[in-house]
Amino acid sequence: MRCSGPLARLVPRSLLARMLLLTLLAVLLAQGASALFWSAALRSDRNQGLQTAARSLGYSIAASVRYFSLLPPAYRPLVLEQLRNMGGTRFFVSLNEKPLTMQALPATPGRRAVLQEVEAVLRERLGATMPMYVEFIGPQQLRLFNGAVALDELPRSWAHYALSLEPLEPPVLVTQIRIGEGEWVYLATLMPAPYYSLDESWLPLQQLLFMVFSSAFLLLFIGLLIRWQSRPLKRLSRAARELSLEVHTPPVREEGAQEIREVTRAFNAMRERIARYLDERAQLFSAISHDLRTPITRLRLRAELVDDEVMQAKLVRDLDELDLLVKGALQCVKDTDIHENLEPVDLQALLVQLVEPFTQEQPPRVCLTGEAQGTLLGKPLALKRCIGNLLDNALKYGHRAHLQVEDDGHAFVLHVDDEGPGVPEQELEQVFQPHVRLATDRQGYGLGLGIARNLAHAHGGEVELRNRREGGLRVTLTLPRS
Numbered sequence: 001m002r003c004s005g006p007l008a009r010l011v012p013r014s015l016l017a018r019m020l021l022l023t024l025l026a027v028l029l030a031q032g033a034s035a036l037f038w039s040a041a042l043r044s045d046r047n048q049g050l051q052t053a054a055r056s057l058g059y060s061i062a063a064s065v066r067y068f069s070l071l072p073p074a075y076r077p078l079v080l081e082q083l084r085n086m087g088g089t090r091f092f093v094s095l096n097e098k099p100l101t102m103q104a105l106p107a108t109p110g111r112r113a114v115l116q117e118v119e120a121v122l123r124e125r126l127g128a129t130m131p132m133y134v135e136f137i138g139p140q141q142l143r144l145f146n147g148a149v150a151l152d153e154l155p156r157s158w159a160h161y162a163l164s165l166e167p168l169e170p171p172v173l174v175t176q177i178r179i180g181e182g183e184w185v186y187l188a189t190l191m192p193a194p195y196y197s198l199d200e201s202w203l204p205l206q207q208l209l210f211m212v213f214s215s216a217f218l219l220l221f222i223g224l225l226i227r228w229q230s231r232p233l234k235r236l237s238r239a240a241r242e243l244s245l246e247v248h249t250p251p252v253r254e255e256g257a258q259e260i261r262e263v264t265r266a267f268n269a270m271r272e273r274i275a276r277y278l279d280e281r282a283q284l285f286s287a288i289s290h291d292l293r294t295p296i297t298r299l300r301l302r303a304e305l306v307d308d309e310v311m312q313a314k315l316v317r318d319l320d321e322l323d324l325l326v327k328g329a330l331q332c333v334k335d336t337d338i339h340e341n342l343e344p345v346d347l348q349a350l351l352v353q354l355v356e357p358f359t360q361e362q363p364p365r366v367c368l369t370g371e372a373q374g375t376l377l378g379k380p381l382a383l384k385r386c387i388g389n390l391l392d393n394a395l396k397y398g399h400r401a402h403l404q405v406e407d408d409g410h411a412f413v414l415h416v417d418d419e420g421p422g423v424p425e426q427e428l429e430q431v432f433q434p435h436v437r438l439a440t441d442r443q444g445y446g447l448g449l450g451i452a453r454n455l456a457h458a459h460g461g462e463v464e465l466r467n468r469r470e471g472g473l474r475v476t477l478t479l480p481r482s
Contacts, residue, residue, distance in 0.1 A: 019222065019223075019226050020219055020222065020223055020226075023218065023219060023222050024215065024219060027214070027215045027218055027219070028211075028215070031211045031214070031215065035211065046195075047113070049195070050110060050113060050114065050195050051113065051117055053191065053192050053195055054113070054114040054117035054118050054191075055117055055118075055121055056192075057114075057118060057173070057189070057191070057192070058117060058118040058119075058120070058121025058122055058125075059121055059125070060090075060091075061091070061118065061121075061122060061175050061187055061189075062121060062122050062125035062126055063125075064091060064093065064185075064187060065122075065126060065175075065177050065179065065185050065187070066125070066126065068093070068095070068179065068185050069179040069180075069185070073180075073183070076095055077095070080093060080094065080095065090189055091187045091188065091189045092144070092163055092186075092187070092188040092189070093185065093186065093187055094144060094145055094186045095183060095184070095185060095186070096145065096146050096176070096184045096186050097146055097182050097183075097184070098146075098182070098184060099133055099176045099178075099184050100143050100144075100148055100176065100186065102135075102137050102141050102142065102143050102174070103137070103138075103141045104135040104136060104137060105135075105136045105137065105138055105171050110195075111136050111171070114136075114173070114191070115134050115135065115136070118134055118173070118175070119132070119134045122134070122175070122177070126177065130177060130178065131177070131178040132175065132176065132177040132178070133174075133175070133176045133177075134173070134174075134175050135173075135174055136171040136172065136173055136174070137171065137172050137174050137188075138169070138171060138172070139151060139163070139164065139169045139170075139171075139172060140169075142163065142172050142174070142188065144186070144188070151163060151164070163188055163189070163190065168197070170190055170191065170197055171191075171197075172188050172189070172190060173188070173189055173190070173191065174186070174187070174188045175187045175188075229256055229257055229260070231256070232252075232253075232255050232256035232260045232261075232264060233256075233260060235252055235253070236252055236260075236263065236264055236267060239252045239267070239271075240267065241460060242342065243271060243274070249271070251268040251271070251272075252264050252267060252268055254268075296319060296322060296323055299315070299319055300316070300319055303315040303316055303319065341379075342377055342378065342379065343377070343378075343379075343380065344375035344376070344377055345375055345376050345377070345378050345379075345380050345383055346372075346375050347372035347375070347376055347383070347407075347412055348371055348372040348405075350380070350383060350384055350387065351368060351372065351387070351403065351405070351414075352368070353384075354384070354387060354388055354391055355367075355368050355391070355403065358395070358401075365395060365399070365400050365401065366391065366395070366400070366401045366402075366403065367401075367402055367403065368403045368405070369402075369403070369404050369405065370404050370405030370406060370407070371405060371407070372405055372407050372412055373407040373408075373409050373412075374409075376412055376479060376481055377481075378459050378479070379458075379459075382455045382458065382459070383455070383459070383479075385451070385452075385455060386451075386452045386455040386456055386463075386477070387414065387452075387477065389448040389449065389451055389452040390414075390416045390448075390449075390452050390463070390475050390477060391403070391416060392448060393418075393448050393449060393452075393475070394416050394417070394418035394420075394473075394475065395418075397418065397420040397421075397473075398417075398418020398419045398420030398472055398473060399418070399419050399420065400418065400419045401416055401417070401418055402415075402416075402417040402418075403415070403416055403417075404417070409481065410480070410481055410482070411478055411479065411480045411481060412477075412478070412479040412480075412481065413476065413477070413478050413479075414476070414477040415474055415475070415476050416474070416475040416476075416477070417468060417472055417473070417474050417475075418472045418473050419471065419472045420472055420473060421471075421472075422467040422468070422471065422472060422473045423465060423467065423473055425467070428465045428466070428467075431449050431465070432449050432450045432453050432463075433450060449463070449465075449475075452477075456477060456478075456479065459479055460479070460480050461477065461478050461479040461480060462477075462478050463475065463476070463477050463478075464476045464478075
């Protein structure tokens with residue numbers, strides 16, 4: 001399946017990047033699904049535990065309120081003083097003349113469930129009609145005693161140990177219940193562990209860290225595995241690119257997975273068949289060249305002995321055509337089958353060498369603009385013939401040639417513009433065929449463009465034609481550097 005549009009630009013091109021992306025998506029989906037079920041189970045267990053803790057806390061608050069309500073009024077301040085001197089209990093308790101007004105924290109599902117459960121227990125134990133206020137207060141908004149004293153203004157031994165949990169600031173559950181006229185029992189406490197904060201994130205931090213680290217390790221190992229397995233593929237692709245330039249190369253080493261070994265084995269067999277075919281073709285054309293030139297020469301000598309001049313002219317003309325066909329075929333094979341070693345080619349120096357004889361003319365028939373960036377791995381003589389054929393074709397049919405170089409480091413592009421009549425649109429591809437010549441009034445075999453394209457293909461490039469709007473033909477040679 002091929003992607004198109006904006007989505008295609010987001011899909012990575014390399015096998016390693018694609019496999020890592022697919023693995024990451026699979027890991028995230030699997031981890032997300034497991035985290036969803038795990039979080040649902042954890043939330044259910046947490047809700048049950050929170051309900052149990054809230055109910056137990058309600059019973060303790062109800063018992064404390066009942067205890068203070070049964071004490072004689074004169075003894076209540078003494079008991080509170082003793083509790084403070086002893087360091088207090090899990091509750092901070094005070095007796096106030098009226099309920100203190102404080103800004104309650106916003107209701108959340110966890111806080112709402114605790115408040116409902118505690119109030120239900122208190123109503124059950126103390127009576128449904130007893131006036132009471134149950135709410136969660138932030139430590140900064142918490143007020144104590146009749147004077148609405150802040151928590152930080154009290155001695156630490158009085159309330160800090162019961163109502164603070166530094167460095168955290170959990171909400172404080174405050175219960176105010178009237179036990180008599182002008183007497184309100186004030187109880188403040190924290191939720192028991194592990195329910196200090198009540199409302200945790202949807203996914204705990206430990207689970208998020210586990211997902212991140214497990215995904216990172218999985219991607220690391222898969223990346224190393226793919227990189228290890230893709231090395232034979234890279235060597236195979238490099239050998240395939242070099243095959244167009246040099247057939248007689250050592251076979252590619254068979255290694256990697258079984259499928260990659262089979263592909264490498266098939267490639268080596270194909271390379272051997274191509275090399276054998278090219279060797280046989282070279283031998284065949286050498287034999288044809290030797291076998292044809294001798295009888296053609298012998299026929300020319302015999303044609304000279306013919307007394308009939310008309311017949312002699314016809315024989316000479318037929319022999320010239322036959323000789324032209326043989327030379328053209330041999331030249332085509334010779335020019336497209338160049339046996340050279342690969343080496344870095346300085347394209348700028350090559351261009352300067354080709355255009356130098358024409359730039360010294362007055363007026364110059366060739367101009368060169370732009371500059372090639374660095375060298376290109378290829379066959380020097382083949383590239384020289386390729387560009388030389390394009391230059392000769394432009395000068396032959398367009399009188400002048402304008403060479404423009406565009407090189408961005410990834411591909412070498414050469415535009416060869418002429419000032420000729422151009423080529424009909426329907427014949428732009430036909431001129432690459434052997435012996436196709438649009439101008440019959442000029443000498444040639446009709447092989448130049450075809451040979452140039454074949455040599456460009458051997459280097460992984462391309463030769464394209466198009467007519468310019470201002471007149472003339474533009475021939476574009478593209479040679480990738482990779």
